[in-house]
Amino acid sequence: MTGAQRTDRLHNQPPLDVNRIRQDFPILSRLVHGKKLVFLDSGASAQKPRAVIDAIKNCYENEYANIHRGVYYLSQVATEAFEEARRKVQRFLNAAESREIIFVRGGTEAINLVAQTYGRKNIKAGDEVIISAMEHHANIVPWQMLREQTGLVLKVVPINDDGEFLLQEYEKLLSPRTKLVAVTHVSNALGTITPVREIIRLAHAKGALVLLDGCQAVPHTPIDVQELDCDFYAFSAHKLYGPSGIGVLYGKAQILEAMPPYQGGGDMIVSVTFEHTEYNGIPHKFEAGTPHISGAVGLGAAIDYVTAIGLDRIAAHEDRVLHYATERVKEIKGLRLIGTAKEKAGILSFTLPNVHPHDIGTILDKQGIAVRVGHHCAQPVMDRFDVPATARASLAVYNTNEEIDALIAGLHKVREIFG
Amino acid sequence: MDDLRELYQEVILDHSKRPRNFRRPATSNRLAKGHNPLCGDRLTLYLQVEDGRVADVAFEGSGCAISVASASLMTEMVKGKTIGEAETMFHYFHDLLTGKSEPSAPPGLEFEKLSVLAGVRDYPVRVKCATLPWHTLTAALDGKPRDEIRTE
Ligand SMILES: Cc1ncc(COP(=O)(O)O)c(C=O)c1O
Numbered sequence A: 001m002t003g004a005q006r007t008d009r010l011h012n013q014p015p016l017d018v019n020r021i022r023q024d025f026p027i028l029s030r031l032v033h034g035k036k037l038v039f040l041d042s043g044a045s046a047q048k049p050r051a052v053i054d055a056i057k058n059c060y061e062n063e064y065a066n067i068h069r070g071v072y073y074l075s076q077v078a079t080e081a082f083e084e085a086r087r088k089v090q091r092f093l094n095a096a097e098s099r100e101i102i103f104v105r106g107g108t109e110a111i112n113l114v115a116q117t118y119g120r121k122n123i124k125a126g127d128e129v130i131i132s133a134m135e136h137h138a139n140i141v142p143w144q145m146l147r148e149q150t151g152l153v154l155k156v157v158p159i160n161d162d163g164e165f166l167l168q169e170y171e172k173l174l175s176p177r178t179k180l181v182a183v184t185h186v187s188n189a190l191g192t193i194t195p196v197r198e199i200i201r202l203a204h205a206k207g208a209l210v211l212l213d214g215c216q217a218v219p220h221t222p223i224d225v226q227e228l229d230c231d232f233y234a235f236s237a238h239k240l241y242g243p244s245g246i247g248v249l250y251g252k253a254q255i256l257e258a259m260p261p262y263q264g265g266g267d268m269i270v271s272v273t274f275e276h277t278e279y280n281g282i283p284h285k286f287e288a289g290t291p292h293i294s295g296a297v298g299l300g301a302a303i304d305y306v307t308a309i310g311l312d313r314i315a316a317h318e319d320r321v322l323h324y325a326t327e328r329v330k331e332i333k334g335l336r337l338i339g340t341a342k343e344k345a346g347i348l349s350f351t352l353p354n355v356h357p358h359d360i361g362t363i364l365d366k367q368g369i370a371v372r373v374g375h376h377c378a379q380p381v382m383d384r385f386d387v388p389a390t391a392r393a394s395l396a397v398y399n400t401n402e403e404i405d406a407l408i409a410g411l412h413k414v415r416e417i418f419g
Numbered sequence B: 001m002d003d004l005r006e007l008y009q010e011v012i013l014d015h016s017k018r019p020r021n022f023r024r025p026a027t028s029n030r031l032a033k034g035h036n037p038l039c040g041d042r043l044t045l046y047l048q049v050e051d052g053r054v055a056d057v058a059f060e061g062s063g064c065a066i067s068v069a070s071a072s073l074m075t076e077m078v079k080g081k082t083i084g085e086a087e088t089m090f091h092y093f094h095d096l097l098t099g100k101s102e103p104s105a106p107p108g109l110e111f112e113k114l115s116v117l118a119g120v121r122d123y124p125v126r127v128k129c130a131t132l133p134w135h136t137l138t139a140a141l142d143g144k145p146r147d148e149i150r151t152e
Helices: A003-011 A018-023 A050-062 A073-093 A107-122 A141-150 A167-173 A196-205 A253-258 A293-309 A311-331 A357-366 A379-384 A401-418 B002-007 B010-017 B065-078 B083-098 B118-122 B124-142
Strands: A101-104 A128-132 A153-157 A178-184 A209-213 A232-236 A247-251 A269-272 A277-279 A336-338 A347-351 A372-374 A390-394 B030-036 B041-050 B053-062
Touching: A003 A311, A050 A293, A073 A101, A073 A247, A073 A293, A101 A107, A107 A141, A107 A178, A107 A209, A107 A232, A107 A247, A128 A141, A128 A167, A141 A153, A153 A167, A167 A196, A178 A196, A196 A209, A247 A253, A293 A311, A311 A347, A311 A401, A357 A372, A357 A390, A357 A401, A357 B002, A357 B065, A357 B124, A401 B002, B002 B118, B010 B065, B030 B124, B041 B065, B041 B124, B053 B065, B053 B083, B065 B083, B065 B124, B083 B118, B083 B124, B118 B124
Parallel strands: A128 A153, A128 A178, A178 A209, A209 A232
Antiparallel strands: A101 A247, A232 A247, A269 A277, A336 A347, A347 A390, A372 A390, B030 B041, B041 B053
16 A cells, blocks of 8 residues: 555544543543643553453453463363464454464564574575664664674665655665565654555565564554565554553464574473474464463454454544644744654654753643653664654544643643743 | 742753853863763763862763753852762752652751752652762762863
């Protein structure tokens, strides 16, 4: 889907009943410093709907035991709930098979897993890995660690002043030695949606695999890994209204099968003797030890929740709020938006002249408004725009234009205090 | 709003906008760098220590209003003081921001100046911003004297 197609499709979405949706999220009715909570930090972690909280509670109250091991009833029920969650993720990503879904701790672990298994086996000294200038540290450091181990060459695709991925520069960086392209689908610091289809097509033409960091994309756009034809897709449940401590690595079955295991332990083996161990098939080969059982169940419930509303509708709603916010911030004197790509999802990063983002954060917090301030685990992005940090408002399905009004009022207070 | 005025007092805003001793001195014999990775506050502190006294002190860097104001106030206060006095001030300040009780100001040193930062107490995540310059100062005082640092 091109950017224009996305815009068209979102344009045709019926509006959401946000007030009803807000009632699904218990935390949104609480006060902070005596003020109504205005939560604008879902990019860091989203709040949880009642359905997710209840699913986790039900798991522990009614369906809990260790999985894949017991012959007794409860263990079977728990195993079935865990595997059903895997199938929900499969359908959510439109993966061909459920064994292509590996449960991990989060996006960070998913990327490290690929680096340490696929990477260590297949990437040799002088081979190239390409990332972009807008990666989260989670998609930079694992490749630097692999570079230490293998002597690979790490190449970085530059971005323009709007924070857009430069496809032409990318094309120039691709070479016959490129083994892997690992890029973000949506930037957490800038909100940019990257041209993943072209990125994947060009990489495949050179015989390189592609890993997409989907942490910021899955809450805002439907994903079809088969249509994308990406080789790996990584995301965390907690940004998708699910629990923290669980996430997903999707990988094409034949690639996963050829990869060595990640960690050793229980569940990832078929048989063990002191002389020899036979590894289990995928996905279990990559899931050593007792997993986050209730986490998987919670993720399944989160997927049910967003699917019932419809990701296109969620995206359309967020786009409207983002558009409103982008217009409204223009009235704040001197405010500089960092990240002005044509294709954006859910993120408004900005700075104010002569006010450090940390002070913006504190003043907004006093009005009950939660934004993130800092480098957003993307220090190279801060360097690219020559700022030490930014303030970032990030949106979710439950945010409203009224909350943007509160943000604007809060920013006027910042100006009032700092002059 | 009143709470915020308590934190962002005029003195603090003034020091953050026009920090005192904000320069790189021609000579200094102690140097330390401070960094608060959470918010990206960075400062470099230059000291000229002579006969156990802080003969000169200056800083450079960037940071939030609290850290810049705290650094600026600190340089004003410790200039001319003995190392021992500077350390006493640090402990007093540290207790003021983190201590459970109101520390009593030792006599003789102008501690009132520091009390403008007492409001930071109510903002636990910001305490580090205010104490960063002081931690950097202790690092500089503990550090071995360096070769003279020159401006180019
Ligand atoms: C783009 C991106 N990648 C990776 C991560 C890391 O996710 P997690 O900390 O859940 O592993 C994040 C989270 O902030 C992110 O926004």
